Amino acid sequence: MFSNLAIDVALGLIFIFLLYSLLASIVQEMIARLFNARARILTKGLRRLLEDNDHSGALGIFGRFTFFNWFYEMGWSIVYFFSPFHKSAFLKKFYHSPSIKYLGENSASARPAYISPQIFSQTMVHLLRGQATENQPEKAAISECLAHNTLQLGPDTLAHLRNLFEDAQEDVPQFRKNMETWFNETMTRASGWYRRQTQVWLLILGMGIAAVFNVDSIAIARILMKDKSAREQMVQLVTSREPSFAAMTDTLLQKNVMHRDSAYFRHDTSFQVLMKDTALIGIYGILRQDAGDAQSVLGISRSCVTDSTGGKKRTHCGFTHPYQQNGWMVLAGWIITSLAISLGAPFWFDLLGRVVKFRTAPPQR
Known part of the structure; x- marks a missing residue:
C-alpha cells in the first residue's frame, strides 16, 4: 500500500x-x-423566449459596461420576483393555458418547474390557432394569427414565429418541431443560468x-x-x-x-x-x-x-x-x-x- x-x-x-x-x-x-427557484428560472427563460426585451436600451451608453448591467438586471430580477408577468401579456396568457396551468404542484408553487418541448409547442399551437373551425382549419388559423398579430406579440417574437412557420412551409407538425428546437436552445441557456445561480x-x-x-x-x-x-x-x-x-x-x-x-x-x-x-x-x-x-x-x-x-x-x-x-x-x-x-x-x-x-x-x- x-x-x-x-x-x-x-x-x-x-x-x-x-x-x-x-x-x-x-x-x-x-x-x-x-x-x-427552478420555476422562476424557467419563467425567465420563457420571458426571453416569448417577450421582447423592451428595457434593453434604457441604460444607453452605460449598457456597454458589465458593472452597470449587473445592477440593472438585479433590479429587474427583484421586479420579476414579485411580479413575474410584469408587462408580459402573452407570457401571462401562456401560463394561464390549461396545458401549463395545471402542471404546477399546488397553489404555493403554481408555476411548473419543468415544461417539456412537446408541451411548449402544443401550447403555442393552441394559442396561435385560437378557435379553429371546419371553415378555417388549423393551418389557416395560425397563418391569420401571425399575419394580423391577434395575440399582440412583440415585433421580434412575431418575426421569429413567422420565420419558423415559413421554414416549416406552413406545415403544422413541422412548425411544432421547429418551436421545440427553439425551446431546447433557450432552455440550454436557462440551465446555465441556474448553474451559475447555484454556484453563487x-x-x-x-x-x-x-x-x-x-x-x-x-x-x-x-x-x-x-x-x-x-x-x-x-x-x-x-x-x-x-x-x-x-x-x-x-x-x-x-x-x-x-x-x-x-x-x-x-x-x-x-x-x-x-x-x-x-x-x-x-x-x-x-x-x-x-x-x-x-x-x-x-x-x-x-x-x-x-x-x-x-x-x-x-x-x-x-x-x-x-x-x-x-x-x-x-x-x-x-x-x-x-x-x-x-x-x-x-x-x-x-x-x-x-x-x-x-x-x-x-x-x-
Missing part, C-alpha cells in the same frame, strides 16, 4: 471540502425549494458555513501535517464515510439537486419528483454529525468565557487551537474553504476517488 504525508493531508482536506460542499448543497436546495449561492453559503463551523483550511492543513494521530484518524474517517458519501452524491445527482445536468431536459413529459423534504433533512442531520466527528478529530473549536468585572458579566469568545491565533489567517482559511465549497460536491467526490485509488495502488517496481 502506497502512502505518504502529502497524500494523507490532501485526502483529509478533500474529505473536509466534500463534507461541507454536500452540506452547502443541501442547504442551497432547501432555499431553492423555499423560493421555487454555494459561495455565499460556503462563507457562512466556514464561519459557523470554523472550517479554517489553513489551520486544518497545518494540523494534518503536524499531528500524526489526527491524520490517521482522518484517513480512517474518510475510509468509513466514503461509501455513504458515494450513495449520497449519486442520489443527489440523480435527483438534480446538484444540477450537474440540465434540470429541463427529460425524455419523459412529466417532471420527475425530486427528493422529499424529509429526505433532505435526514441527509442534513447525517452531515452535521459527520462534521462534528471531523471537528473532534481536528480539535478545532471555539470557547466562550464569562467573567465578572466591575460587577458586570462579560462573555468573551475566541479560538482555542494554537494554529488559530491570527485572525487574518483564520479569515483567509475561511475564504479558501468557501471557494472550495463553490466548486460543488461532485468535483470533490471525483477527486477524492482518484486520491483514494492512487493511495491504495500497489507501488511500482
Whole structure:
C-alpha cells in the first residue's frame, strides 16, 4: 500500500471540502425549494423566449459596461420576483393555458418547474390557432394569427414565429418541431443560468458555513501535517464515510439537486419528483454529525468565557487551537474553504476517488 504525508493531508482536506460542499448543497436546495427557484428560472427563460426585451436600451451608453448591467438586471430580477408577468401579456396568457396551468404542484408553487418541448409547442399551437373551425382549419388559423398579430406579440417574437412557420412551409407538425428546437436552445441557456445561480449561492453559503463551523483550511492543513494521530484518524474517517458519501452524491445527482445536468431536459413529459423534504433533512442531520466527528478529530473549536468585572458579566469568545491565533489567517482559511465549497460536491467526490485509488495502488517496481 502506497502512502505518504502529502497524500494523507490532501485526502483529509478533500474529505473536509466534500463534507461541507454536500452540506452547502443541501442547504442551497432547501432555499431553492423555499423560493421555487427552478420555476422562476424557467419563467425567465420563457420571458426571453416569448417577450421582447423592451428595457434593453434604457441604460444607453452605460449598457456597454458589465458593472452597470449587473445592477440593472438585479433590479429587474427583484421586479420579476414579485411580479413575474410584469408587462408580459402573452407570457401571462401562456401560463394561464390549461396545458401549463395545471402542471404546477399546488397553489404555493403554481408555476411548473419543468415544461417539456412537446408541451411548449402544443401550447403555442393552441394559442396561435385560437378557435379553429371546419371553415378555417388549423393551418389557416395560425397563418391569420401571425399575419394580423391577434395575440399582440412583440415585433421580434412575431418575426421569429413567422420565420419558423415559413421554414416549416406552413406545415403544422413541422412548425411544432421547429418551436421545440427553439425551446431546447433557450432552455440550454436557462440551465446555465441556474448553474451559475447555484454556484453563487454555494459561495455565499460556503462563507457562512466556514464561519459557523470554523472550517479554517489553513489551520486544518497545518494540523494534518503536524499531528500524526489526527491524520490517521482522518484517513480512517474518510475510509468509513466514503461509501455513504458515494450513495449520497449519486442520489443527489440523480435527483438534480446538484444540477450537474440540465434540470429541463427529460425524455419523459412529466417532471420527475425530486427528493422529499424529509429526505433532505435526514441527509442534513447525517452531515452535521459527520462534521462534528471531523471537528473532534481536528480539535478545532471555539470557547466562550464569562467573567465578572466591575460587577458586570462579560462573555468573551475566541479560538482555542494554537494554529488559530491570527485572525487574518483564520479569515483567509475561511475564504479558501468557501471557494472550495463553490466548486460543488461532485468535483470533490471525483477527486477524492482518484486520491483514494492512487493511495491504495500497489507501488511500482
